[in-house]
């Protein structure tokens with residue numbers, strides 16, 4: 260083992276995250292590498308420690324997660340970077356700290372995990388974002404905090420890890436989600452909330468993305484839609500196989516496609532579905548006439 264730089268830190272490190280060649284450390288230390296602003300979190304880059312921004316955090320750090328150029332920190336601090344809402348969790352981006360949403364958490368964050376654009380936090384907080392069920396674990400998505408499946412944890416969450424649609428949480432809780440065996444560690448499956456496939460009046464363009472808002476003119480089914488090509492679309496029944504909560508899902512099928520062009524999804528294809536994907540077995544050779552273009 261060797262040191263990071265010539266100036267040792269002065270207190271505990273609780274979490275480390277790496278982005279490229281930069282190492283981020285968080286914990287109980289202050290003035291990392293002699294930088295007066297490098298308190299509780301610091302970046303080791305090019306052989307030296309430096310602060311994240313000019314406004315140091317005011318209390319210990321427990322978790323760091325990095326997504327692209329954004330560094331998420333969770334801990335015991337409040338008002339990160341002077342943002343009154345940046346309590347216990349904050350994002351460092353573009354040289355400044357900012358809050359996650361307009362409603363601060365009310366207690367410590369011990370774990371952060373990121374899945375796509377969603378940030379999952381675990382800790383000791385209750386009612387994140389005002390959601391009565393968002394206790395000790397919550398998802399920040401689309402600017403707001405929410406519970407995981409309406410299921411609060413009954414004690415602290417200290418660790419979160421995500422693999423695909425599975426969110427694993429560890430902590431001091433018992434009976435997560437009402438499962439008497441889900442003690443101290445549990446898995447939550449992210450529901451495939453909404454899978455929308457366009458109608459036949461929408462564009463099915465060459466990249467297979469058939470999401471489109473309002474066609475001004477229905478395309479002509481032939482010869483643009485070649486009979487040799489088949490499209491797979493999720494059906495409500497296949498979605499039910501995938502999701503434990505089909506009632507919360509909405510789906511449209513290409514309801515004007517000839518029936519023989521639509522065949523059921525395989526189990527493997529169903530398991531691969533996510534909120535933002537659907538499966539087109541093969542794309543159509545030509546897009547219908549504009550102006551209908553993809554919206555997502």
Ligand SMILES: [Ca+2]
Nearest residue numbers: 290295296298
């Ligand atoms: Ca300091």
Ligand SMILES: [Ca+2]
Nearest residue numbers: 338343344346
């Ligand atoms: Ca505050």
Ligand SMILES: [Ca+2]
Nearest residue numbers: 386391392394
């Ligand atoms: Ca609650």
Ligand SMILES: [Ca+2]
Nearest residue numbers: 434439440442
């Ligand atoms: Ca139990």
